[in-house]
Amino acid sequence: MGIEVNNESGYEVDEAEFAALAKFVMDEMHLHPRTELSILFVEVEPMTELHVAWMDEPGPTDVLSFPMDELRPGRVDDPAPEGLLGDVVLCPEVAARQAATSGHSTTEELLLLTTHGILHLLGYDHAEPEEEREMFALQRKLLLTFLAGR
Template structure:
């Protein structure tokens, strides 16, 4: 799966984590591993322009999704029979998201992870225009985020434990000496 990220927002963000959560969501949704996704982070004025142009709504917003290949019943994103496809673009606005994160009482990074999953789900055909759709999409979004965070936290804990074990065992730097203590 190819995920490209481009930060034109002027806000420093952990791009690796954004790609990681997008990849996790796509894998969990069984999207074809040959699919391509683009994530673009933009400034407020650029997002406001996109919001007006494509949604005919004034002002900036947090996330917009632009699907490239129409999804229909004959061509599913989880089908391995289909050739490589471009899912589309997820556009995030960190400045806008920063205010939402503050209001929600969590870090900007958490808000961007949520918005990334939200945008990916839109690309896969999920919507929240109707109450039933909203419940389904937001439940799935929350489930994917919780699983990704759990996996990420376990990986970080394993990494910290390995580093501590290496320090205690005196194996730090052994690979520099051919794997043996000299």
């Protein structure tokens, strides 16, 4: 897997941990071993600009996903084709506020958001209640399994 993690946020993150999480999620979703993904941590201002430009919504958000080759999950016996999965952009400052409200660490929030962003790249959504149940259950399972293996 080609996983690139860049931190332009000024917030301290363990880039290796986020790369390991992404590899775990991509393996669990049966993506081709040469699938590429980019994870980028940014400050509030660039996230606000992205949020306005791409979602037409004001202010910063926690995570945005930008799919490239519209890959979908594969199966054990039939992995997804090789390609560019896309970009996950995270804003640690927004995540820190959410983490404080939720009662867990900023790192835990960012790991959750990274998993969430990757699932969006794979076509999962949460616009409808049934979609939300499916996506959030998978997100929870993937993240808890990853954390249990650390």
